[in-house]
Amino acid sequence: MSAFNAIGEEREIDRDEFTPGNEPQPTWCPGCGDFGVLKALKQALPEVGRNPEEVLTVTGIGCSGKLNSYLDSYGFHTIHGRSLPVARAAKLANPELEVVAAGGDGDGYGIGGNHFIHTARENHDMTYIVFNNEVFGLTKGQTSPTSPKGHKSKTQPSGSAKTPIRPLSQSLNAGAGYIARTAAVNPNQAKEIIKEAIEYDGFAHIDFLTQCPTWNKDAKQYVPYVDIQDSDDYDHDIHDRTEASQMMFETENKLYEGEVLTGRYYVDDESPSYQQEKQAIGEMPDEPLVERYFDDDYEWERSYDLLDRHK
Amino acid sequence: MTDDELIWRIAGGSGDGIDSTSQNFAKALMRSGLDIFTHRHYPSRIRGGHTYVEIRAAGHEVQSRGDGYNFLLALGDSFARNPKEEAVYGDEEIKPLSENLDELREGGVIVYDSGLLEDDDVAELNLEERAEENDWHVFPIDLRGMAKEHGREVMRNTAGVGVTAALLEMDLDHIEDLMTDAMSGDVLEANLSILRDAYEMAQAEYEFEHDVRAPSGEHDEEQVLVSGSNAIAYGAIDEGCRFIAGYPMTPWTDVFTIMTQNLPKMGGISEQVEDEIAAAALAVGASHAGVKAMSGSSGGGFALMSEPLGLAEMTETPLVLVESMRAGPSTGMPTKPEQADLEHVLYTSQGDSQRVVFAPGNIEEAYDQTRMAFHIAYEYQIPAILIYDQKLSGENKNVDESFFDREPNPTLGSTLTEEELQEAAHEASGKFMRFQSDPDETENGVSPRSLPGQKGGRYLASGNEHWPSGHIAEDPDNRVLQMDRRTRKLDSIREELDEEHDSQQTYFGDESADLGIITWGSQQGTVEEAVERLNDAGHAVKGIGVSDMMPFPDAELTEFLESVDEALVVEMNASAQFRGLLQKELGRFGPKLTSMLKYNGNPFEPGEIVEGFQIRLGGDSAEPTAQVRFEPAAGD
Numbered sequence: 001m002s003a004f005n006a007i008g009e010e011r012e013i014d015r016d017e018f019t020p021g022n023e024p025q026p027t028w029c030p031g032c033g034d035f036g037v038l039k040a041l042k043q044a045l046p047e048v049g050r051n052p053e054e055v056l057t058v059t060g061i062g063c064s065g066k067l068n069s070y071l072d073s074y075g076f077h078t079i080h081g082r083s084l085p086v087a088r089a090a091k092l093a094n095p096e097l098e099v100v101a102a103g104g105d106g107d108g109y110g111i112g113g114n115h116f117i118h119t120a121r122e123n124h125d126m127t128y129i130v131f132n133n134e135v136f137g138l139t140k141g142q143t144s145p146t147s148p149k150g151h152k153s154k155t156q157p158s159g160s161a162k163t164p165i166r167p168l169s170q171s172l173n174a175g176a177g178y179i180a181r182t183a184a185v186n187p188n189q190a191k192e193i194i195k196e197a198i199e200y201d202g203f204a205h206i207d208f209l210t211q212c213p214t215w216n217k218d219a220k221q222y223v224p225y226v227d228i229q230d231s232d233d234y235d236h237d238i239h240d241r242t243e244a245s246q247m248m249f250e251t252e253n254k255l256y257e258g259e260v261l262t263g264r265y266y267v268d269d270e271s272p273s274y275q276q277e278k279q280a281i282g283e284m285p286d287e288p289l290v291e292r293y294f295d296d297d298y299e300w301e302r303s304y305d306l307l308d309r310h311k
Numbered sequence: 312m313t314d315d316e317l318i319w320r321i322a323g324g325s326g327d328g329i330d331s332t333s334q335n336f337a338k339a340l341m342r343s344g345l346d347i348f349t350h351r352h353y354p355s356r357i358r359g360g361h362t363y364v365e366i367r368a369a370g371h372e373v374q375s376r377g378d379g380y381n382f383l384l385a386l387g388d389s390f391a392r393n394p395k396e397e398a399v400y401g402d403e404e405i406k407p408l409s410e411n412l413d414e415l416r417e418g419g420v421i422v423y424d425s426g427l428l429e430d431d432d433v434a435e436l437n438l439e440e441r442a443e444e445n446d447w448h449v450f451p452i453d454l455r456g457m458a459k460e461h462g463r464e465v466m467r468n469t470a471g472v473g474v475t476a477a478l479l480e481m482d483l484d485h486i487e488d489l490m491t492d493a494m495s496g497d498v499l500e501a502n503l504s505i506l507r508d509a510y511e512m513a514q515a516e517y518e519f520e521h522d523v524r525a526p527s528g529e530h531d532e533e534q535v536l537v538s539g540s541n542a543i544a545y546g547a548i549d550e551g552c553r554f555i556a557g558y559p560m561t562p563w564t565d566v567f568t569i570m571t572q573n574l575p576k577m578g579g580i581s582e583q584v585e586d587e588i589a590a591a592a593l594a595v596g597a598s599h600a601g602v603k604a605m606s607g608s609s610g611g612g613f614a615l616m617s618e619p620l621g622l623a624e625m626t627e628t629p630l631v632l633v634e635s636m637r638a639g640p641s642t643g644m645p646t647k648p649e650q651a652d653l654e655h656v657l658y659t660s661q662g663d664s665q666r667v668v669f670a671p672g673n674i675e676e677a678y679d680q681t682r683m684a685f686h687i688a689y690e691y692q693i694p695a696i697l698i699y700d701q702k703l704s705g706e707n708k709n710v711d712e713s714f715f716d717r718e719p720n721p722t723l724g725s726t727l728t729e730e731e732l733q734e735a736a737h738e739a740s741g742k743f744m745r746f747q748s749d750p751d752e753t754e755n756g757v758s759p760r761s762l763p764g765q766k767g768g769r770y771l772a773s774g775n776e777h778w779p780s781g782h783i784a785e786d787p788d789n790r791v792l793q794m795d796r797r798t799r800k801l802d803s804i805r806e807e808l809d810e811e812h813d814s815q816q817t818y819f820g821d822e823s824a825d826l827g828i829i830t831w832g833s834q835q836g837t838v839e840e841a842v843e844r845l846n847d848a849g850h851a852v853k854g855i856g857v858s859d860m861m862p863f864p865d866a867e868l869t870e871f872l873e874s875v876d877e878a879l880v881v882e883m884n885a886s887a888q889f890r891g892l893l894q895k896e897l898g899r900f901g902p903k904l905t906s907m908l909k910y911n912g913n914p915f916e917p918g919e920i921v922e923g924f925q926i927r928l929g930g931d932s933a934e935p936t937a938q939v940r941f942e943p944a945a946g947d
Contacts (some may be wrong), residue, residue: 004764005729021740024782056763061774068771069783072742076599076626076761077773077783078592079618085556089596089604090763092580093554097600097764118585246512270885278580285578289553290601290762292578293723300719301577303545307712310535311338 003294007055007096013046021071027066033210034063034131035224036184038070041100041129043187044194045073050098058087060103060112062138064131064210065101084119084128088274091126094290095275098198099126106136110145111166120174120203125273127197127204132167133176133212142213148256164256167207168248168265172241177202177268179244183209183222183253186262193264202273209260228263238267315526316369317345318380318416319475321468322407324388325692326358332468333364334495334707336475338536339485340368341709344528347536348836349707350376350914355561355645358390361406370528374673374708379414381523382479384471386454388428405432412436414659415897418446420521422474424467426455426916448521449511450474457509462501469502473509478517479525483510508912529581533712539677539703539833540565543574543633546681551721552631554604556593558586561645562701563635567607587612591619591632599628599772601723601762603685607633607697610652611642614659620694621660626772627692627746627760627797629724631684636700638912647912648701650832651884653892656698657861666799667695668860672817672835674708680858682720682813687807689724691757691800698860700883702914703833711731725759732767735759742780745770748792756800805862816867817856824851826928827871827878829904831857831889834915838881841920848921850929857889863896872900877928877944881920885910887942906942915939 019042028034045055055073059065061080068075073103075096078086085102108116108130135153136142143156146167150159171179178200182190190208197204209222228234228247236243244266251261278284285292291297319336323329333349341347345368354360365380367373385408394457402409408423415421421442442449452474458467469490476483480511483506490502537545543566547555553574557567571581580597584590587608594606608616613634623630636652637646658664667687671677677699684695727735736744738754745768747758758779761768771781776793778784808815817835820828820842830838835856842854853869857864872878881892887906894901907923909915919937926935935941 003729004762004766006766007764009766020742022738022742022780053766053769054764056600066783069773072769074769075771075773075781076596077771077775078595079622079774082588082592082619082622083870085584085592086337086596086599089554089556089582089593090600092582093597093602093604094762094764106547114585115589118589283575284580287578289578289580290764292553293551293601293721294728298721300551300721301548302715302717303548304712304715304717304718306545306548306573307535307715310537310541311342311533 004096004293006051008054009051011051013051015042015046017052018042018045018072020070022248024068024069026131028063029214031279032063033133033184033212034067036187036190037129037131037208037210038067040187040190040194041071044198045112048195050198055100056090056100058083058090058099060107062104062107064069064104064107081107081110082115083107084112084115088119088124092284093126094288095125096288100129100198101126102129102131104137105132105134105146105195106144107129109167114209117170117174120171120176120205122274123175123177123202123271125201125203125275127206127232128192129206129208130167131210132207133210133216135212135215137212137215164246164269166252168252169245171205172245172248172266176205177271177278178204179266180264181207181209181262182248183225183260183262184211185223186225186227189227189262202268203269222260225260228261238264239269241266312497316367316373316377317382317523317525318365318367318377319382319384320365320411321384321386322361322363322411323386324358325353325356325360325362326390326525327386327388328465328468329362329364332472333366335864336472336486336772337366337707338489340366341534341536341777342485343481343525344530345369345526346371346373346528347707347709348373348375351705353646353844360403361388361410363407363411370526373916374838375840376914378916379416381416381419382475383411383415383419383421384475385411385421385423386467386870387424402432404428408433412441415445415447417627418522420448420478420523422450422471422478424454424471425451426467432815450478450517452928458505461504461508466502466505467922469505470509473506474513477510477513478519478521479523481525483507489815493640499928510812528601534709535591536707536709537674538565538697538705538707539674540569540705542677543567543681543697545715547631547677547685548573548577549717549719550603550682550685551719552603552605552685553577554583554594554597554602556582556590556606557611557721558584558608560609562637562704563607563609563612563633565704566635568634577762587615588619591616594630595619595623595628598630601726602721603689605631605633607635609635609637610639613652613656617660620666621662622774623694624660624665625774628694628772629688630694631688632694632698633697633737635704636698638677638910645910646701648833648914649884649910650700650882651886651888651910653698653860653888656696663798665801666861667693668698669695669815670698670832670858670860671703672832672856672858674710675714676815676858677703683812683815686720687804689722691804692725692760693800698832700833717799725757727759727761727768729765731769732761732765738780743768743770744779745781746777746793748779748789748796750796753796753805756796801862808859809866814867815858816864818854820853821846821851823855824853825876826850827875828852828854828881828920828924829857829878830859830881834881834883837915837917838920840917840933841924844917844921845924852924861890863892865896868893870896872897872903875903877903877905879924879927880904880906881915882906883909883914885940902944904945907939908935908942909939911938
């Protein structure tokens with residue numbers, strides 16, 4: 001018998017369940033793209049049959065980090081850039097949890113870049129949503145890792161001399177199994193992509209374009225957008241790494257030319273997730289590790305039985 | 312200095328098999344009924360360099376390295392040969408012999424591998440002349456040649472052990488048994504032949520004019536030889552810790568390795584990750600989800616853990632970290648012990664620290680205090696840190712096997728089950744009141760937690776200040792209530808440690824003495840021996856080894872310091888960090904305290920502390936012969 005009965009509970013789930021009963025006032029500005037992520041996630045979770053108490057949302061710091069303040073589930077609002085290591089350990093401890101990590105572009109591609117690369121490389125079975133607004137919002141508009149070259153801000157007064165990060169390409173190179181880009185202005189696509197990401201057995205990375213009406217006033221609304229799966233102009237095979245790579249490169253370039261391309265870029269249907277790999281080499285138990293702490297019959301191993309080598 | 316003991320030093324280059332050879336020889340001595348204490352000295356490199364392991368063996372309890380030693384097996388550094396074009400190894404080959412001579416006692420024995428060390432190089436050491444002066448007995452023996460006769464050159468360690476056993480008049484039985492356990496096939500046969508040949512050769516060829524012999528002793532029960540790192544890992548296992556995350560760094564790697572070798576076999580999980588920020592964050596994530604978890608590092612890696620540590624404090628996530636100190640600052644001296652990270656561990660991370668820090672004084676305490684750290688961390692939802700050092704990490708000591716015959720304690724502490732959650736307080740909205748702040752409901756500061764996936768337990772854990780439901784809050788009244796509650800946990804922990812458990816401080820020496828020696832952490836055994844010697848020599852001295860760094864044992868230290876006129880504070884750092892803590896916590900006694908500080912990369916020897924005491928408190932006016940510094944009492 002499980003000690004975690006919210007997990008896998010068979011019942012109808014209303015999307016309102018994900019709205020906190022005592023809803024905190026949002027700290028997001030009117031018109032912020034972050035509302036789009038929240039809405040899409042609230043729709044996606046019940047549609048894939050997840051209830052609030054089997055979901056753990058792990059967030060970083062920044063406007064995006066408030067996601068789990070406004071989404072009712074188990075939540076862990078961590079520290080800047082470190083949502084991924086917290087999230088992946090929770091998933092290893094209890095693989096039956098639905099783990100969704102989220103943070104901004106500074107959080108995930110800047111300060112947490114190392115964790116992003118390694119979590120993708122290991123292909124942990126979880127969803128990672130990066131709120132990409134190309135700017136540091138909460139600290140008032142500084143240049144971020146995805147800000148275009150030449151971006152002017154109080155900390156880059158002469159315009160950034162740096163080429164922006166290529167989030168999709170980087171994710172592919174690092175080893176993520178599912179990679180997509182969507183935009184807050186395209187809620188239906190966003191919802192569908194989140195659903196696919198949650199159902200995917202591996203590291204699913206969504207670069208989510210979230211307009212910042214306060215610090216990116218100049219037309220950064222990500223409209224019009226193109227869904228590459230719906231467009232006749234694009235026809236790449238999402239299971240082909242090389243084609244995916246080319247499509248990502250083009251998409252990243254076009255964003256800075258004013259053309260917003262979105263959709264699924266890469267889906268690896270063959271590689272096992274990290275949990276599967278680890279179980280295959282005998283380094284992870286088949287039953288969720290947490291359950292053992294509630295199993296009164298479990299015979300706990302003792303160091304006393306390890307002493308032969310010390311005699 | 313006592314000579315009813317053997318202190319055997321085996322010296323060679325890193326990679327010469329010094330560790331495994333010494334480990335087996337130590338076990339053989341232990342099986343013969345002796346008490347054992349080992350000390351490891353090694354450089355920060357993979358191959359070559361001067362490394363040694365010292366085994367102190369006696370028929371009575373030993374809990375420290377000794378003063379110097381009395382038997383040297385110098386293998387020579389085999390990796391210093393055949394230097395490639397650009398590499399200059401200079402005199403490294405002979406260092407295992409030359410570097411060890413100063414500490415060899417009068418009457419000591421030297422066996423060196425004349426098959427490796429050149430006669431000309433040895434001649435330059437004036438060995439004959441020095442041997443004459445110090446009554447050393449020197450045995451140049453072609454160990455390499457003997458090894459090659461039956462097997463391979465690397466087996467010269469075995470030849471050295473055979474000669475050692477013969478010269479000490481030991482039986483080979485235990486050594487042969489241990490070899491048989493560790494090896495098989497041709498390798499075993501070759502080693503056994505080398506061992507016996509060397510043994511018989513030494514018996515036949517030499518007149519035994521030296522006095523050093525293996526002491527005799529007897530144990531009442533089966534003994535096991537364990538290191539401080541073993542003890543920490545085993546304490547964690549017995550507390551039900553089944554998750555560890557880490558990044559390699561000397562000397563912490565030992566605990567990480569031992570856990571990693573054992574956890575998967577127990578259905579646990581070990582994760583080697585990208586950096587120490589991730590390592591600590593993983594331990595937080597696993598613990599948050601309901602597994603007993605730990606991480607750790609040495610100073611540099613621990614610095615990276617500051618932020619996840621603070622997150623665990625603020626979100627009240629149980630967490631156990633270990634910090635294995637080495638000489639700093641920065642990369643410092645990676646393989647040398649020091650106790651200079653105390654302030655780093657006590658105060659790192661922003662805001663007011665809310666953590667528990669224990670510094671075990673020996674191998675048994677390392678086990679017990681690791682268990683206590685887990686108990687406190689999970690009961691009080693607070694990070695608990697074990698601070699120790701390269702010395703305690705790598706030293707081996709014999710312990711009664713029955714010491715480890717304990718019940719496991721896998722309980723998650725103040726964590727609710729789903730049934731309990733139904734009864735627990737919830738907000739009107741349905742959110743579980745994870746962080747209740749009402750002092751009447753949370754007398755000891757603890758508000759029980761739920762785990763993700765449990766029905767009826769959802770809440771938000773946030774590094775921001777928060778309401779009882781977990782939601783972010785900057786309300787002043789709530790802030791003060793929550794801050795006071797979290798701080799109250801430290802008082803409750805102190806109360807529990809004082810009232811419900813045996814003291815983690817260790818007392819020794821003459822209870823009625825007016826003079827004291829205070830130390831903390833790994834120097835305890837050495838200070839204990841020094842105090843014993845001082846009392847034997849007619850002084851009246853009492854000693855205390857302190858383990859509780861936070862919350863500080865105010866009552867115990869006040870009582871100790873009120874009972875003495877003066878005290879010497881012995882620690883391995885340059886800035887008297889523990890004395891500083893003592894004065895900060897107690898706010899008085901400054902004029903009674905003199906520090907004796909050593910920070911040259913080597914731990915204290917008991918004789919150095921005896922000397923230091925005699926100079927500072929015993930009335931001697933001589934200068935210390937050891938590389939130590941005194942920090943006078945306030946106002947002196």
